[in-house]
Amino acid sequence: MQSASEVLRPASLQEASDALAAASTSGRTLRIGETLLTDRLNRVLQHEAGDLTCTVEAGIRLSELRAVLAPHGQRLSLDPPGDPTVGACLAASLSGPLRHRFGGPRDLVLGVTLVLGDGTVANAGGTVVKNVAGYDLGKLVCGSRGTLALIARVSLRLHPVQSAAATLVVETGDAAGVAHALLRSQLQPSALDVLHPGRVLVLFEGVEPAVDAQLAAARALVGGAAGDEDAWAESRERQGAALGRLRFAPRDLRNTLSTLREAIVRPAVGVAYVPNRVGGVPPAGVRRLERGLKAAFDPAGALA
Amino acid sequence: MSLPPDLIGELETQVGPEHVIVEPEQLRVYDCDGLTGWRATPSAVVLPASTGEVQGVLRACSRASVPWVARGAGTGLSGGALPVAEGIVIALTRMDAILEVDLGSQRVVVQPGVTNLDVTRAVEADGFFYAPDPSSQQVCTIGGNVAENSGGAHCLKNGFTVNHVTGLTLVLPDGEAVELGGRSLDADGPDLLGVVVGSEGTLGIVTEITLRVLRTPEAVTTMLAAFHSLDAAGSACSRVISSGITPAAIEMMDRLTIEAAEQAFRPGYPEGAGSVLLVELDGVTAQVEHDARAVEALCRELGAFDVRVAQDAEERRLLWLGRKGAFPAMGRISPDYYVQDGVVPRTRLPEVLRRIEELSAERGLRVGNVFHAGDGNLHPLVLYDAAAGETERAKDLADAILEACLDAGGSLTGEHGIGVDKVCAMPGMFSERDLEVFTRLRAVFDPAGLANPGKVLPTPRLCGEVPGPFRLHPLERMGVAERF
Numbered sequence: 001m002q003s004a005s006e007v008l009r010p011a012s013l014q015e016a017s018d019a020l021a022a023a024s025t026s027g028r029t030l031r032i033g034e035t036l037l038t039d040r041l042n043r044v045l046q047h048e049a050g051d052l053t054c055t056v057e058a059g060i061r062l063s064e065l066r067a068v069l070a071p072h073g074q075r076l077s078l079d080p081p082g083d084p085t086v087g088a089c090l091a092a093s094l095s096g097p098l099r100h101r102f103g104g105p106r107d108l109v110l111g112v113t114l115v116l117g118d119g120t121v122a123n124a125g126g127t128v129v130k131n132v133a134g135y136d137l138g139k140l141v142c143g144s145r146g147t148l149a150l151i152a153r154v155s156l157r158l159h160p161v162q163s164a165a166a167t168l169v170v171e172t173g174d175a176a177g178v179a180h181a182l183l184r185s186q187l188q189p190s191a192l193d194v195l196h197p198g199r200v201l202v203l204f205e206g207v208e209p210a211v212d213a214q215l216a217a218a219r220a221l222v223g224g225a226a227g228d229e230d231a232w233a234e235s236r237e238r239q240g241a242a243l244g245r246l247r248f249a250p251r252d253l254r255n256t257l258s259t260l261r262e263a264i265v266r267p268a269v270g271v272a273y274v275p276n277r278v279g280g281v282p283p284a285g286v287r288r289l290e291r292g293l294k295a296a297f298d299p300a301g302a303l304a
Numbered sequence: 305m306s307l308p309p310d311l312i313g314e315l316e317t318q319v320g321p322e323h324v325i326v327e328p329e330q331l332r333v334y335d336c337d338g339l340t341g342w343r344a345t346p347s348a349v350v351l352p353a354s355t356g357e358v359q360g361v362l363r364a365c366s367r368a369s370v371p372w373v374a375r376g377a378g379t380g381l382s383g384g385a386l387p388v389a390e391g392i393v394i395a396l397t398r399m400d401a402i403l404e405v406d407l408g409s410q411r412v413v414v415q416p417g418v419t420n421l422d423v424t425r426a427v428e429a430d431g432f433f434y435a436p437d438p439s440s441q442q443v444c445t446i447g448g449n450v451a452e453n454s455g456g457a458h459c460l461k462n463g464f465t466v467n468h469v470t471g472l473t474l475v476l477p478d479g480e481a482v483e484l485g486g487r488s489l490d491a492d493g494p495d496l497l498g499v500v501v502g503s504e505g506t507l508g509i510v511t512e513i514t515l516r517v518l519r520t521p522e523a524v525t526t527m528l529a530a531f532h533s534l535d536a537a538g539s540a541c542s543r544v545i546s547s548g549i550t551p552a553a554i555e556m557m558d559r560l561t562i563e564a565a566e567q568a569f570r571p572g573y574p575e576g577a578g579s580v581l582l583v584e585l586d587g588v589t590a591q592v593e594h595d596a597r598a599v600e601a602l603c604r605e606l607g608a609f610d611v612r613v614a615q616d617a618e619e620r621r622l623l624w625l626g627r628k629g630a631f632p633a634m635g636r637i638s639p640d641y642y643v644q645d646g647v648v649p650r651t652r653l654p655e656v657l658r659r660i661e662e663l664s665a666e667r668g669l670r671v672g673n674v675f676h677a678g679d680g681n682l683h684p685l686v687l688y689d690a691a692a693g694e695t696e697r698a699k700d701l702a703d704a705i706l707e708a709c710l711d712a713g714g715s716l717t718g719e720h721g722i723g724v725d726k727v728c729a730m731p732g733m734f735s736e737r738d739l740e741v742f743t744r745l746r747a748v749f750d751p752a753g754l755a756n757p758g759k760v761l762p763t764p765r766l767c768g769e770v771p772g773p774f775r776l777h778p779l780e781r782m783g784v785a786e787r788f
Contacts, residue, residue, distance in 0.1 A: 050546040050651035051680075073548060093490050106495050107467050114741075122741035123734065128647045130464070130679040131715035132453045132502050133722055133733055134760070135742050139466070139498025148494065160548030183410065186431075186522035188587055210591035247488035251408025268410065270488025282493055285482030290493055292748035297741075 011040040013113065013121055013152055020150065021119025024300035031304040032146035038087055041152060044068050046127070053110060053127055055155040058087030074158045077102035081240025087151040093143040096236050097191035097203065099269055102159060106142040113153035114141060117298020127155045140293075147304070148297040162205040165190075166215045169231055170200040170224030176254035178222045179267040183250075185221060187214050193235045194265035196257050196272075200224070201231050239264040244278035247271055307347045307392070308368045315350050315392070318360035323398070325349040334393045337378040337385040338440075339725055346373070346387035353398045355473055355481055355511040361394060362509065363479035371754045374505045376416060376445030380452060381643060382723025384504045384759055391757075394509065396447050402426050403512065409487045411470060412515050416447025420454075423515060432517040435462035438719070439628060450510050453502030455719035457553040457627075458584070460678040462518065464719070466501040471514030474500055474507070477750040487514060499745070504721050505756040507749035521586035524552075525596045526614040528623045529581045529603035530574035534558050534661075534673065536607040537579040538654040541677040543602050544583070545650055549595045554678030555582040558657075560637075561630045561672040561685070568633035571626035574610040581608075581677065582627050630674040631685070638670070638687035640695075644702050645720040646709030650680045659708045660684055667701045669694065681718035682709065707732070722760045728767035730760075 008030065010016035023030050030036040038059030047054040049072045056065060062076070063083045069075055078089055079096035088094065090112075095104040102108070111125030114137060124137035141151055172178050175194045182192060182202060191203035200222070204214040215226060242264060248256040250270045257265065264273040282290070294301075315324050325331060326348050336343045347370075352358045365372050371391035378385055387393045400417035405426055412423055412434070420441040423434035437456035438444055444454070450472070455464045462468075471485035484497040491497070500507055531537040534556075541554050557565070558579050565571055573580055583599050585592045600611050614620040626633075634641045648656045657673065660682075664671040672685040684705050688698035706716055706729060716726050716733050730739060742761055749755070758766055 048649060048651060050542055051649045052545065053649070093495075095490070099490075103463070103467060104490050106498050107463065116741065120737060120741060122738050124738065124742075126647075126713075126715045126733075128649055128680055128714050128718075130455060130459070130647050130676070130681045130718040132464075132719055133716045133726075134730070134738070135745050136453075136466070136499050136502055137741070137745070139495045140745070142495040142498065143490070143492060144494040160550070162548070180408070184519070186519055186588065188521075206588070206591045207594045210588055210594060213590040214588055245490075245492075247486070247491070249406070249409045249487035250411075251406055251487075269490065270409070271490055280492070282491075283483050285476070285480055286484065286493065286496065288480075289482065289496055289748060293494060293745070296744040296748050 007035050009037045009040050016115045016150055016152055017119045017121050020115055020302050023302040024118045029304050052158045056086055058151040058154050059085050061085050073161050075161050076156055077159045081236045086154050090142050090151055091146045097193050097232055100192050101190045106139045108157050109138040110157055111155040112138040114149035115152050116149045117302045129157055164208040164211040165205045166211045167227045167231055168202040168218050168224050169227035170222050175200050176257055181222050183268055187218055195235055196263045196265055235264055239273045242273035242275055244274040244276050246274050246278050311368045314364045319350055319352050319357050323351040337380045339381055339383040342383045342386050342724055344387045344389045346393040349393045349395055351395045351398045358475045358509050358511050359479045362475055366478050371757045373756050374509045376448030377443045379440040379444045382721040382725040384721050384723035386724050410517055411487050412517055414446050414513050416510055418446050420444050427517050431520045433520055434517050435468055436465045446513055450501050451505045452721045457555055461550050461552045468516045469501050470516055472510050473512035474510050476508045477755045504760050506746055506760055523589040523592040524586045525592050526584045526620045526623050528612045529608040530577035530610040531608055532578045534579040534657050535654050537581045538657055540603050540606040542651050544599055551583050552586045553584040555627050556675055556677035558673040561674040564633040564637045565626035565630050567636050569625050569629045571622055573626055634685050639689045642686045642698050642702050644684045644705055645717045646682050646706050647718040648680045648709050648712040648714035652712040656708055656712050660705055663704050669701050724759055727762050730762050
């Protein structure tokens with residue numbers, strides 16, 4: 001029997017399922033990351049290098065996964081600030097500069113094993129890169145903030161690490177103009193951040209001649225100078241310190257920037273990370289569906 | 305089947321009498337989709353013209369407890385738009401307006417009846433394109449693409465429909481309209497958008513879709529590599545992917561489909577080829593040039609005896625001609641064929657192809673293989689003659705092929721959907737518990753069970769009381785997960 005304050009650290013699906021089933025029965029509410037930890041669910045279950053896929057327990061940290069993948073010349077193209085777990089990346093929809101080219105967690109997840117609030121263990125998706133069988137619960141839990149289910153296992157799409165990379169730093173009073181010129185061009189950056197006010201960072205990856213060519217073409221288009229990777233550390237650090245995530249239609253970039261004192265902005269994504277909290281209630285229909293999902297997946301309210 | 309007496313009148317009030325079809329011979333036009341073996345004549349067909357009208361129609365159905373099936377162009381290959389006889393079909397073909405082209409945001413807002421290719425047509429003069437390209441793209445609609453999470457030859461690099469939809473207006477089965485997402489990405493809260501795309505019309509009807517369009521790449525190179533064996537081509541495909549190159553597309557054809565394509569369209573593929581790989585690379589010029597050299601070298605190393613590189617758009621069209629015409633070409637060499645859509649991990653391609661060959665020999669039916677090799681999505685074409693009583697044997701063989709895909713850790717379907725075609729095979733991929741959770745999700749959107757009933761999730765009525773053959777989930781097969 002769990003005590004009301006005990007911190008639970010399941011080491012297997014069975015233990016996670018038992019913990020949530022017990023909480024559901026006893027009326028206890030668990031908060032993932034506080035009273036229900038996934039730090040013991042942190043194994044790489046499978047990495048098929050030739051398929052560019054892997055399956056991990058969701059408590060694994062990005063740095064741990066990176067260390068496993070790097071020797072194979074592969075990576076999970078998720079680079080949010082800090083060193084969150086894979087499960088946290090999904091649950092809070094965390095991403096970093098690479099979001100520009102490679103998408104967010106919802107674009108990289110191939111399948112999941114969930115433990116619902118009532119202890120039910122359910123699989124969805126699979127381990128292959130293309131699959132439309134059944135409902136995509138792996139996407140559903142992205143952004144769900146641990147309110148519907150514990151994300152126990154995740155299968156992910158990986159990308160090859162390219163042999164060369166270069167960063168362009170553009171100091172500018174017209175970041176919106178620079179960003180739009182780059183987005184309108186045929187260049188294919190891996191990342192494009194506005195460090196508002198005054199700076200645009202662009203990352204090119206590929207084989208060396210292609211990276212050089214893109215860097216030269218970008219400089220001819222918007223100016224700037226080659227920078228180093230530390231520039232991205234600043235971007236991720238400032239994003240990590242931001243409390244709010246503001247959304248805008250990409251065409252409104254200029255207007256959006258004019259209303260902000262400082263922000264880390266991903267122009268193509270339409271997201272600005274801002275220092276202050278951003279309120280916002282989802283539309284009534286969305287709230288209704290979210291309530292319905294909560295009741296269906298966590299009927300006893302075992303997950304906070 | 306007859307509907308409740310006042311429903312037709314109410315539907316006519318909602319959409320206008322001229323947009324409600326009840327005459328039997330007109331109804332028959334809607335009695336199947338691209339999976340023509342399954343047919344059912346609906347009790348009525350309604351053609352709404354706006355979100356408001358769709359809401360009105362669904363409210364009326366909800367009050368009368370009448371099931372409905374939404375339909376676009378009817379090109380689906382899994383029977384997802386198969387009508388229910390006691391219900392109505394809601395055809396979205398009149399909702400075919402492109403509502404807004406917002407190139408500043410790289411978004412296009414469309415109604416569901418807009419065809420896939422028309423999205424690209426609306427933006428190509430400005431140097432943009434819509435990436436998902438199912439082979440039916442000239443006629444299939446965006447609404448259908450959203451329902452099926454359609455892919456296409458070029459989704460290897462750019463992703464599927466779900467990666468290109470940023471916003472939706474979804475009308476729930478009770479008639480309420482819900483806005484999901486918008487022009488920016490990563491909305492707060494659970495990714496409802498991500499679960500609605502690919503839900504095969506079982507969660508509601510999308511009436512407005514915001515799509516991401518991409519900048520046309522600077523360079524495109526298409527090459528065709530001919531091999532003596534299917535095995536060699538499969539290995540070459542695996543090697544290209546694992547070498548770190550991400551082509552826009554890698555397609556593969558075997559001897560039988562090459563022969564059929566030659567008879568039908570004369571694309572002039574190399575003589576004596578046991579298989580061909582069609583590889584398209586796009587992106588910035590220097591990268592494409594480098595990758596093209598690397599792919600050619602890899603192919604030659606793995607036994608390609610001829611590699612052709614298209615020098616211009618016309619040559620590219622010729623190289624694609626055989627691949628794009630492969631399905632219709634099959635009609636030349638077989639009275640009937642049945643298409644499967646299984647997926648396998650890319651590294652398992654050669655062994656699964658060998659298994660298909662064995663199965664084909666065992667059952668005495670020919671199987672043509674033409675498929676999206678880059679992402680392991682097979683499209684085995686089981687050739688048979690219904691008139692000669694081979695239908696059952698063909699279905700058996702197709703099922704055995706799917707089983708081989710699942711045994712290799714794959715999926716029942718990569719892009720065609722479960723529909724009604726593979727619904728009874730779902731217990732082979734998902735446990736009873738998994739399916740029960742899918743049912744919970746479905747009921748959140750559609751508690752009354754009126755939206756496309758009988759699709760996606762197996763029911764005793766459809767599949768019999770005995771659950772289908774149980775098979776381990778891919779994770780369990782790998783020995784890394786246990787079942788509950």
